[in-house]
Structure formats: C-alpha cells, structure tokens
Amino acid sequence: MPSHAGTPMSELAGGESDPDGRAMIEARDVTRVYRRPRTSLTRPGEAVHALKGVSLTVRRGERFGVVGESGSGKSTLLRLLCALDQPTSGSIRFEGRELTGLPERRLRFLRHSLQVVFQDPMSSLDPRMKVRDLVAEPLVALGEPVGGRVAELLDEVGLPASAAGHYPHQFSGGQRQRIAIARALAPRPKVLVADEPVSALDVSVRGQILNLLADLVDELGLTLVFVSHDLSVVRHVCETVAVMNDGEIVETGPVDDVWAGPRHPYTRALLRAVPTLEGLL
Ligand SMILES: Nc1ncnc2c1ncn2[C@@H]1O[C@H](COP(=O)(O)OP(=O)(O)OP(=O)(O)O)[C@@H](O)[C@H]1O
Ligand SMILES: [Mg+2]
Numbered sequence: 001m002p003s004h005a006g007t008p009m010s011e012l013a014g015g016e017s018d019p020d021g022r023a024m025i026e027a028r029d030v031t032r033v034y035r036r037p038r039t040s041l042t043r044p045g046e047a048v049h050a051l052k053g054v055s056l057t058v059r060r061g062e063r064f065g066v067v068g069e070s071g072s073g074k075s076t077l078l079r080l081l082c083a084l085d086q087p088t089s090g091s092i093r094f095e096g097r098e099l100t101g102l103p104e105r106r107l108r109f110l111r112h113s114l115q116v117v118f119q120d121p122m123s124s125l126d127p128r129m130k131v132r133d134l135v136a137e138p139l140v141a142l143g144e145p146v147g148g149r150v151a152e153l154l155d156e157v158g159l160p161a162s163a164a165g166h167y168p169h170q171f172s173g174g175q176r177q178r179i180a181i182a183r184a185l186a187p188r189p190k191v192l193v194a195d196e197p198v199s200a201l202d203v204s205v206r207g208q209i210l211n212l213l214a215d216l217v218d219e220l221g222l223t224l225v226f227v228s229h230d231l232s233v234v235r236h237v238c239e240t241v242a243v244m245n246d247g248e249i250v251e252t253g254p255v256d257d258v259w260a261g262p263r264h265p266y267t268r269a270l271l272r273a274v275p276t277l278e279g280l281l
Contacts, residue, residue: 022059022060024058025056025058026057027090028090028091029054029089029091030053030055031049031053033049033088034048036048049247050247051247052248058191060190062223062239063223063224063238063240064226065227065235065237065238065242066078066226066227067230067243067244067270068229068244069245071246072244078195080092082116082193086101094113095113111187112142113190114189115138115192116184117193118195119195122176125168130167131154131165131166134168135153136150136186138184142187149186150164151164156216157178157181157182157212159175159178172202173201174205174208174209177209180197189222193226194226196227197209197226199230210233210236214236226238240254240255243267250264250267251266
C-alpha cells in the first residue's frame with residue numbers, strides 16, 4: 001500500500017468506472033486534436049488527431065507503462081494526465097477530481113501530488129542553477145520548507161552530498177537524470193510520471209537508472225506512469241501496459257501476459273521490432 005494514499009474512499013466509491021475505489025488517474029474518451037501551422041491564407045492548418053478516444057485507469061500503487069512507436073501519442077497522453085495540456089474532449093480525473101478545464105491556480109494539489117521526469121535531463125534542468133537549487137525548486141515553488149531535504153534526496157538517488165554545489169553540465173547523462181529524479185521526488189509526490197527517462201542516455205547506464213526508478217517507486221510506495229517505445233524496458237519496471245498505435249490504445253493488460261502472448265497484430269509487430277535489454281539489466 002502506498003505510504004501516502006490520500007483521498008477518502010467515500011469520494012471515490014460508487015463511481016461506475018471505479019468500483020473498488022483504487023483509481024489514482026482515470027482518463028475517459030480523451031481526444032486531442034492539434035492544428036498544424038496554416039500554409040495557405042484561405043485554409044486552416046491541417047488537423048492532427050493525436051489522441052482518438054483514449055480511456056485508461058491507473059490504480060494506486062500501480063506501475064503503469066505506455067508503449068508505442070514514435071508519433072503514436074504517448075507524450076500527448078502524458079501531458080494531459082499531468083494537466084500540462086488540455087484535451088479537446090473527454091475527462092481526466094485525479095483521485096476522483098476532474099482536471100479538465102481547471103486553471104493553473106486550481107492545480108496546486110496536482111503539482112504537489114504528481115511529478116514528471118522528462119527524457120532529456122540536459123534540457124529539463126536549467127544549466128545556470130546549482131544542483132542544490134534545482135532540487136529545492138519544486139519545494140520553493142510550493143512554498144514548502146527545504147531544510148535538509150536536498151541532502152536526503154541526493155542520497156536517495158545515489159549522489160554524494162557534494163553534488164549540491166555543482167552545475168548540471170559537470171555531471172554525466174546518468175547522473176543528470178538522477179538529479180532530475182531527486183527534483184521530482186522533492187515534494188513527496190504520490191505519482192511519478194516518466195516520459196522515456198532513459199532513451200537519451202548511454203546504453204550502459206540505462207539499466208542503472210531503470211533499477212533506481214523501480215527501487216524508489218517500491219520504497220516510497222509511488223504510483224508510476226512510465227512511457228517508452230520499448231516494451232522490454234516497460235516490462236522491467238511496470239506491471240501493467242497499454243499499447244498505443246496511432247492515437248489509440250490497442251491492447252492493455254498485465255505486461256507479462258502482453259509480452260508472452262500479444263493479441264493485437266500491432267503489439268506483435270512492436271515486439272519483433274524492439275531491441276532487448278537482455279544483458280544490460
Ligand atoms: N504541438 C503539436 N502540434 C502539432 N502536432 C503535434 C504536436 N505535438 C504532437 N503532435 C503530433 O501528434 C502526434 C503524437 O505525438 P506525440 O509526441 O504524442 O507522440 P509520441 O508517441 O510521444 O512520439 P515519440 O516517441 O516520438 O516521442 C504526432 O503525429 C505528432 O506529430
Ligand atoms: Mg514522446
């Protein structure tokens with residue numbers, strides 16, 4: 001059981017889509033249409049249907065993977081689950097609370113409870129800030145005391161306390177991703193969301209960062225939403241997977257079942273195409 005599960009069961013109970021009251025995140029019939037920039041004065045830009053009616057439930061304490069090839073809509077879905085973008089239609093709930101349509105000032109509870117680790121730590125970490133300030137920043141933004149938390153977090157992600165006084169460029173890619181993870185954990189979130197957190201890293205350190213993530217999720221009782229184009233990576237850290245193709249979820253279930261017996265032709269093709277992590281983990 002997660003150490004900091006929050007919402008009273010009464011708030012969640014009774015909803016048809018969440019009969020056992022364990023839903024952390026629920027998406028229902030979510031669509032997202034982008035407009036490409038117009039190329040003509042008389043015609044609007046072309047519509048891109050990045051999500052075409054996606055529904056999913058991520059349960060408390062679940063490690064939920066989203067897999068699919070480039071352009072399938074994984075990052076779009078993730079941004080919507082984090083309320084960094086709004087759907088064109090559909091509903092997204094976090095612990096039973098509707099997120100769609102909420103202005104940023106009413107999303108404070110979410111910024112506290114859900115944190116994101118992005119693909120490329122070089123672009124997600126401000127190069128002008130020292131590690132101490134980068135890790136403390138989410139706490140400062142939420143008006144929370146920093147105290148000894150930075151040293152504690154650096155220790156949790158396997159970095160020495162002395163790292164606090166250095167800048168991101170003084171670290172390797174893997175170490176930078178450790179810094180990004182420490183920063184994400186700072187406000188003690190319930191949910192960690194990671195978008196391809198190892199694909200920008202050197203192959204030799206991918207396994208270490210995946211193991212770190214899996215250990216932290218376990219120790220802290222976090223719910224994890226994890227995106228990758230590689231099902232072998234998802235299988236290493238997640239228990240459930242949703243397979244995306246062209247803006248739709250085509251298959252979902254326990255990751256070991258999907259790995260051993262993929263039902264959808266797209267999943268079978270994906271499995272044949274992915275490189276494997278064997279030997280690296
Ligand atoms: N801001 C945008 N404006 C227009 N189209 C966009 C925008 N963002 C994404 N798209 C399009 O939406 C579709 C889904 O993109 P998305 O980035 O969600 O895919 P992805 O699965 O994360 O891909 P990748 O594995 O390459 O990161 C793609 O066709 C993409 O070109
Ligand atoms: Mg993406």
